[in-house]
Amino acid sequence: GAGVSQTPSNKVTEKGKYVELRCDPISGHTALYWYRQSLGQGPEFLIYFQGTGAADDSGLPNDRFFAVRPEGSVSTLKIQRTERGDSAVYLCATRSPNTEAFFGQGTRLTVV
Amino acid sequence: KQEVTQIPAALSVPEGENLVLNCSFTDSAIYNLQWFRQDPGKGLTSLLLIQSSQREQTSGRLNASLDKSSGRSTLYIAASQPGDSATYLCAVPGGSEKLVFGKGTKLTVNP
Numbered sequence: 153g154a155g156v157s158q159t160p161s162n163k164v165t166e167k168g169k170y171v172e173l174r175c176d177p178i179s180g181h182t183a184l185y186w187y188r189q190s191l192g193q194g195p196e197f198l199i200y201f202q203g204t205g206a207a208d209d210s211g212l213p214n215d216r217f218f219a220v221r222p223e224g225s226v227s228t229l230k231i232q233r234t235e236r237g238d239s240a241v242y243l244c245a246t247r248s249p250n251t252e253a254f255f256g257q258g259t260r261l262t263v264v
Numbered sequence: 265k266q267e268v269t270q271i272p273a274a275l276s277v278p279e280g281e282n283l284v285l286n287c288s289f290t291d292s293a294i295y296n297l298q299w300f301r302q303d304p305g306k307g308l309t310s311l312l313l314i315q316s317s318q319r320e321q322t323s324g325r326l327n328a329s330l331d332k333s334s335g336r337s338t339l340y341i342a343a344s345q346p347g348d349s350a351t352y353l354c355a356v357p358g359g360s361e362k363l364v365f366g367k368g369t370k371l372t373v374n375p
Contacts, residue, residue, distance in 0.1 A: 158307075183361060194268070194353055194365030195308070208362060243307060245363075251296055251315075253355070253363060255308040 154178075156256035158244050164262045165234055173229040173259045175244030181254075183247040186219055186229050188240045189258070195243050201227060234263045266291045266358040270366035277344055278374050285339040285369045287354035292332045299328050299339050300353045302368070308353065312339070344373045 157176040165171050177184050182203050187195035197211040204224045212218075216234075221227040231238055241258040248254065267290045277283055287297070295316045300308040312321045312328040314337070320329040327340040337354055351368040358364035 156307075185362065187363075192367065194355075194367050195363075197358070197362040197364070200361055202361075211362070245308075247361070250313070252310060252313045253298060254310060255300070257307040260305070 156244055156246055156254055158242075158256035158259050160259060161257060162260045162262075164264060167234060167236060167263055169234050171231050171234060171261065173231075173242050173261070175227045175229070175256060177225060177227070177244070177246040178248075178254060179225075181246035181248060182224065184221060184227050185245045185247070185253070186227070187243040187245065189243055190240045198229070198242075231261075234261075236263045239263045266294075266356060266364045268354060268356060268364050268366040270352075270354060270369050272369060273367065274370040274372075276372040276374065279344060279346060281344050281373075282340070282342050283344055283371070285341070285352050285371070287337040287339070287366055289335045289337075289356045289364075291356075291358075292335050294332065294356045296357065297328075297330050297337050298355050298363070299326075299337075300355065302351045302353060304350075311352075341371075344371075346373045346375050349373050 159174045184201040186198040189195040200208040201221045216232045219229045243258045245255045271286045298313045299311045314321045314330045325342040351370045353368045355363040355365045
């Protein structure tokens, strides 16, 4: 596609439930990132993929968070046993060969 | 650890004014700096990317400068318009290819 696509755009879930957030990157961009943005803050890094492998997952807050990119294209961020503190906008980004980053529209996750 | 600060946190100006947004970073060993725009409830739109070998980049009414040695960048917006109202974020690499962001400057341009 022309840009980074994220689905769903909004997700409301109950505390304790499992959620999956999807990212469709720009075709040909091998580097893919997940960030999380809370209200009034800049995005904070979660995890970085180069191809299929997670090159850096140091930003994942705990083991309830996991992400995959099995074929080096689409990525899924998975959150188990959601907590109200997980409520935020989750942003996906890819990077072009000249190192410019392009972001999706984000998924707004609300845990009630 | 890379840290990014943006000043001011918020700015309100009348239409037509020229304005400057500031970004500072603590680790000058960066290979680029990127400015983004974020509209309420939306994702980030890339405005300008400055490579470390460049001192400035221009796109339309926007001009971004980079001074690596002092750890500073500025985004200059000429002849501001109400449609420029948004939050402006700057970001620099923070190791292992990730970006470190400031908290942004919320700009309001009043008609």
